Amino acid sequence: MKKTEYSPFSVLWREVVKDKLALSSLLLLSLILFIVYGASIVLDQEEIVKVDLLSIYSPPSAEHWLGTDYGGRDILGQLIIGARNSFTIGLAITLLTGLIGLTIGLIAGYFGGVIDNIIMRIIDFILILPFLMLVIVFVAIVPKYNVFTFILIMSAFLWTGKARLIRAKVLAERELDYVSASKTLGTPDWKIIVREILPNLSSIIIVNLTLNLAGNIGIESGLSYLGFGLPESTPSLGTLVSYATNPDVLQNKWWVWLPASVLILVMMLCINFIGQALKRAADARQRLG
Amino acid sequence: MTFLRVNQLKVHYPVRGGFFRKVIGHVKAVDGISFELKKGETYGLVGESGCGKTTTGRTIIGLVKATAGEILFDGKDLTKLSRREFVQYRKDIQMIFQDPYSSLNPRKRVLDIVAEPLRNFEKLSPQEEKRKVQGLIEKVGLHSDSVYKYPHEFSGGQRQRIGIARALTLNPKLIIADEPVSALDVSVQAQVLNFMKDIQKEFQLTYLFISHDLGIIRHMCDRIGIMYRGQFVEEGTKDEIFHDPKHIYTKRLLASIPNADPLRRQEQQKLRQQIEKDYEQLYSRYFDAEGRVYPLKRISETHSVAIP
Ligand SMILES: Nc1ncnc2c1ncn2[C@@H]1O[C@H](COP(=O)(O)OP(=O)(O)OP(=O)(O)O)[C@@H](O)[C@H]1O
Numbered sequence: 351m352k353k354t355e356y357s358p359f360s361v362l363w364r365e366v367v368k369d370k371l372a373l374s375s376l377l378l379l380s381l382i383l384f385i386v387y388g389a390s391i392v393l394d395q396e397e398i399v400k401v402d403l404l405s406i407y408s409p410p411s412a413e414h415w416l417g418t419d420y421g422g423r424d425i426l427g428q429l430i431i432g433a434r435n436s437f438t439i440g441l442a443i444t445l446l447t448g449l450i451g452l453t454i455g456l457i458a459g460y461f462g463g464v465i466d467n468i469i470m471r472i473i474d475f476i477l478i479l480p481f482l483m484l485v486i487v488f489v490a491i492v493p494k495y496n497v498f499t500f501i502l503i504m505s506a507f508l509w510t511g512k513a514r515l516i517r518a519k520v521l522a523e524r525e526l527d528y529v530s531a532s533k534t535l536g537t538p539d540w541k542i543i544v545r546e547i548l549p550n551l552s553s554i555i556i557v558n559l560t561l562n563l564a565g566n567i568g569i570e571s572g573l574s575y576l577g578f579g580l581p582e583s584t585p586s587l588g589t590l591v592s593y594a595t596n597p598d599v600l601q602n603k604w605w606v607w608l609p610a611s612v613l614i615l616v617m618m619l620c621i622n623f624i625g626q627a628l629k630r631a632a633d634a635r636q637r638l639g
Numbered sequence: 640m641t642f643l644r645v646n647q648l649k650v651h652y653p654v655r656g657g658f659f660r661k662v663i664g665h666v667k668a669v670d671g672i673s674f675e676l677k678k679g680e681t682y683g684l685v686g687e688s689g690c691g692k693t694t695t696g697r698t699i700i701g702l703v704k705a706t707a708g709e710i711l712f713d714g715k716d717l718t719k720l721s722r723r724e725f726v727q728y729r730k731d732i733q734m735i736f737q738d739p740y741s742s743l744n745p746r747k748r749v750l751d752i753v754a755e756p757l758r759n760f761e762k763l764s765p766q767e768e769k770r771k772v773q774g775l776i777e778k779v780g781l782h783s784d785s786v787y788k789y790p791h792e793f794s795g796g797q798r799q800r801i802g803i804a805r806a807l808t809l810n811p812k813l814i815i816a817d818e819p820v821s822a823l824d825v826s827v828q829a830q831v832l833n834f835m836k837d838i839q840k841e842f843q844l845t846y847l848f849i850s851h852d853l854g855i856i857r858h859m860c861d862r863i864g865i866m867y868r869g870q871f872v873e874e875g876t877k878d879e880i881f882h883d884p885k886h887i888y889t890k891r892l893l894a895s896i897p898n899a900d901p902l903r904r905q906e907q908q909k910l911r912q913q914i915e916k917d918y919e920q921l922y923s924r925y926f927d928a929e930g931r932v933y934p935l936k937r938i939s940e941t942h943s944v945a946i947p
């Protein structure tokens with residue numbers, strides 16, 4: 351028999367590469383991110399958000415490739431900084447909620463009993479809170495509202511779904527004999543959780559985090575659009591799109607909101623296509639056993 | 640001092656229900672069983688599905704908490720030990736699992752699977768560890784290069800051998816084998832069973848052998864305990880159980896063994912019908928009003944039966 355590598359990452363990777371749509375999505379997304387992060391190092395945020403009354407709403411030109419907004423600020427610059435902010439926020443929320451959800455889900459699922467009961471009641475409680483309303487309240491009462499506090503507030507609410515998913519998987523996994531075997535071999539609980547169970551969940555975690563990333567970028571944009579996201583001094587894709595609430599801008603000044611809308615759509619679609627391919631790979635692996 | 644003594648062991652699982660998941664009843668998976676293992680013997684635990692065999696085995700090895708009773712191993716009551724104290728006894732009691740597929744972590748190489756107990760109990764250098772694992776893997780009849788492979792690269796019988804190698808790593812005294820071959824192809828079963836007998840001699844192991852297959856029990860065991868609904872129905876040596884069964888339940892169980900000889904099949908069929916009739920008629924003599932068996936009564940030095 352041939353020696354086959356059985357790491358979950360190689361299986362997932364192979365599936366993405368084989369899927370034309372996912373591969374093009376991956377390439378396109380990498381290109382966008384490369385440009386966005388590369389250019390945002392060069393660009394000066396202070397310079398871009400400075401109001402220039404002489405060039406309000408100027409259409410695309412050689413000086414401003416994508417025109418300017420009502421404050422005479424360069425749209426292309428805002429688009430790049432905004433995309434960087436939106437993506438970074440989405441990624442940070444995804445990783446933070448992933449970490450919290452994973453830890454809590456593993457503990458609840460593995461130990462079960464009273465610990466599980468308490469954790470699940472706390473999660474139920476968080477889930478019935480009116481998320482949007484509380485975020486709006488937070489925006490109002492937190493004095494220094496910036497990218498960092500935004501990430502923290504979002505993560506405080508969004509980890510519950512992941513904790514539930516992981517818990518459900520661990521509940522099934524811990525009934526398998528390899529976990530019993532580890533216990534009878536004298537392996538401590540934390541080692542069983544981290545070294546035995548966690549690796550078996552890795553593909554599910556990767557798939558879930560990827561699909562979540564698209565959603566989290568959307569959440570940031572959506573809240574900024576509604577006016578409860580980041581302040582205007584911190585450009586984000588949602589802020590740019592929200593200029594379209596002005597009917598004049600919506601009808602006559604497409605360059606203000608259209609590029610940002612398209613960018614959001616493209617990024618979310620790309621991430622989703624990659625996520626779908628990963629999901630298929632994870633399922634196929636499970637079918638193979 | 641007896642090697643292992645189980646005394647009036649009870650394991651009751653709570654049944655939860657209702658809105659607040661309150662305990663509304665108990666499943667009496669094991670309900671007051673007592674038996675002894677002597678050093679070096681193979682003790683068979685037989686019974687129909689759900690009679691509590693697995694629960695008994697898992698309680699002895701500490702995977703399930705006993706509700707009441709004692710498990711005396713080397714004079715120490717295992718049910719009273721804290722988790723930390725139990726770790727010392729872990730080395731002496733090991734288990735071979737029923738399912739060779741789920742009992743090996745698919746993400747780990749054979750080397751890491753078999754070395755897991757070593758890493759918990761002994762500080763070996765990577766070279767020493769590898770040498771020891773390779774030695775064990777060869778002992779169970781696999782090639783020493785196998786240590787770099789993953790479980791899915793092996794057949795069911797080979798996987799079960801890897802599981803056995805893992806159980807042997809710490810030089811245990813008692814091995815609990817819970818239906819070790821029931822997931823395997825019949826052609827491989829004999830191979831694994833004979834191999835288990837060989838290592839029993841070599842390592843002076845005591846087996847608690849759990850099975851519902853009386854043919855296998857007959858092949859492997861010195862003494863046998865028949866279980867029914869969490870209690871013992873009959874206990875005795877292999878000869879006593881197979882040639883002189885006293886309880887109607889044991890007789891019925893023995894009659895259900897399929898006969899390989901086609902000429903005697905007719906005869907067997909008649910016997911089975913006869914016992915089935917007896918079972919119905921004599922039911923009330925062997926079982927109490929709740930359908931449970933009576934406490935064991937000793938009828939000879941080695942033979943006990945549950946009769947009033
Ligand atoms: N974790 C559990 N919670 C509740 N009830 C359980 C649990 N494990 C087992 N039981 C019940 O305890 C009884 C005995 O189960 P056990 O697994 O010991 O039977 P068994 O003799 O090994 O059967 P089989 O031959 O099918 O493996 C069964 O009625 C089962 O439903």
Ligand SMILES: [Mg+2]
Pocket residue numbers: 692693694
């Ligand atoms: Mg069982």
